Structure formats: structure tokens, C-alpha cells
Amino acid sequence: MSLHAAALYLLLLALLALTIPFLWRVVAGPTPYDRIAGLNAVGTLIPAMLVILGVLQGRVDMFVDAALAVFLLTLFTTLIVARHTSRRFLSEDPE
Amino acid sequence: MIAGGWSAWSAGIGTGLMFVGLFFVLTAALGFVRLPDVYCRLHITAIIDTIGVPLFLIGAAVHVGPGLVAGKLLLCIVFLYGTSPLVGHLLARAALDSGQVPSPETKGISHKPRPGAKARLDVEDGATVEDHTATAAPEDGGRP
Numbered sequence: 001m002s003l004h005a006a007a008l009y010l011l012l013l014a015l016l017a018l019t020i021p022f023l024w025r026v027v028a029g030p031t032p033y034d035r036i037a038g039l040n041a042v043g044t045l046i047p048a049m050l051v052i053l054g055v056l057q058g059r060v061d062m063f064v065d066a067a068l069a070v071f072l073l074t075l076f077t078t079l080i081v082a083r084h085t086s087r088r089f090l091s092e093d094p095e
Numbered sequence: 096m097i098a099g100g101w102s103a104w105s106a107g108i109g110t111g112l113m114f115v116g117l118f119f120v121l122t123a124a125l126g127f128v129r130l131p132d133v134y135c136r137l138h139i140t141a142i143i144d145t146i147g148v149p150l151f152l153i154g155a156a157v158h159v160g161p162g163l164v165a166g167k168l169l170l171c172i173v174f175l176y177g178t179s180p181l182v183g184h185l186l187a188r189a190a191l192d193s194g195q196v197p198s199p200e201t202k203g204i205s206h207k208p209r210p211g212a213k214a215r216l217d218v219e220d221g222a223t224v225e226d227h228t229a230t231a232a233p234e235d236g237g238r239p
Contacts, residue, residue, distance in 0.1 A: 004110055007114075024128065025127055025136070031195060033186045033190045037127075037136060040140065045143070048147075048148045051151060054155065055159075060164050060168075061163070068171055071174055075181075075182070082185045
């Protein structure tokens, strides 16, 4: 394994480990908005891991499309869940 | 592909940019765990979208060299820059509508809840401080 491959594997493992604080906030977050923001952050880190995997395998052209798809999925998940938990859009509180 | 890419220095520079991005993601993770209220935490997650993940994508673009794939990676960055303020604004507005007030450690801003909303400050241990504004810091220089 070359030095660059080792460094990229280290980056991959570090990003994987860095999802743990965000997932902890998803589980323990005091407000629903903390949970949504944590999920959004994890969903933003996953495409970065995909791109690193693509660099490692020399197939960035394939993985970048998957990364773009995950970005879009994260965006729409966050927007829909945030709208559903917002009081502004619930019928009990017309404003 | 990894060593000896399109240029002699491309792999080293790309991996270096990724390590710089890792520093910013690490900062965001630390702040997301340590900061006191929901507004601060939304604030710190924005640096992932702004500088953390884009540096990873730029690093990958430097790895692959100029071409269609690098263009797609830059398109991802443009997409992130467009959507990150959208998500942050929507979440912060939802938190404000639900009556979340900033932590008393936050200085220089109004600690009153939104009109018509009941003030609440959800803290770490599951407790909810309902009447937090009675004990809030005096507002010197805050918003009227």
C-alpha cells in the first residue's frame, strides 16, 4: 500500500469516526432541530466518503454521481422533515 | 491512479486539501457536541457545508485532474453552497417558531421568545426551562 493510499484510508476512517458525534446528537439532542441538523451533517459527510472511495479505486467518475444523488436525498429529507416539525406549517397554529 | 496522477504533485496536493477539510469537519463535530443551544449548533454545522466537504471535493478534483469529473465535483460544491443556507434558515426559523430561546451564555442578542410562542430552552439532561427569560442576562446592546 502506497503512502497516498494509506493517507486516504486514514481520511476515510476519520470521517467515519466523525459521524459518531453527529449521530450522538441525533439520539440525545434536546430539540428536534438538533436531530435534523445532525442527520443533515451525516448526510453531507457520506458523499465525501464516497468520493474518497472513488479516489482510492480510481473510479471517481462513477462515485461522484452517487455522491450527487446522496446530496440530493439529504437535502430533500432535511427540507421535508423540517417543514413537518415546524409549527408554522401545522394547522393548530395558523400564523 | 493514486500515485502518479495527471501531474507529479496532484496526489499530494489533493490529499493535503482533504486533510485541511478534515480539520474543519473535526472542528464542526467538536462544536456540535459542545455548544450550548440549538442556534449555536446550527451555526457550527454550516462550516461542514461551507468549507469542510468542499475541500474534500476539491481534493478529489485535484486527484482526477481537469475534465468532466472535476466539473461534476465542482457542481457538487455549487449545489452545497446553494442548499446549506436554505437548510440552516429553515431549521433556525422552525426553532424560533417553536419558542426556543438562546442560551444565557450567548451575549448581545435578545433572549425574548417570538411573540405568541412560549419561551422554552431545552437543555442537555432532558429538562426544559420554561420561564428562562426571567433569569436571562440583561440585554445591553441587544436587539430591541
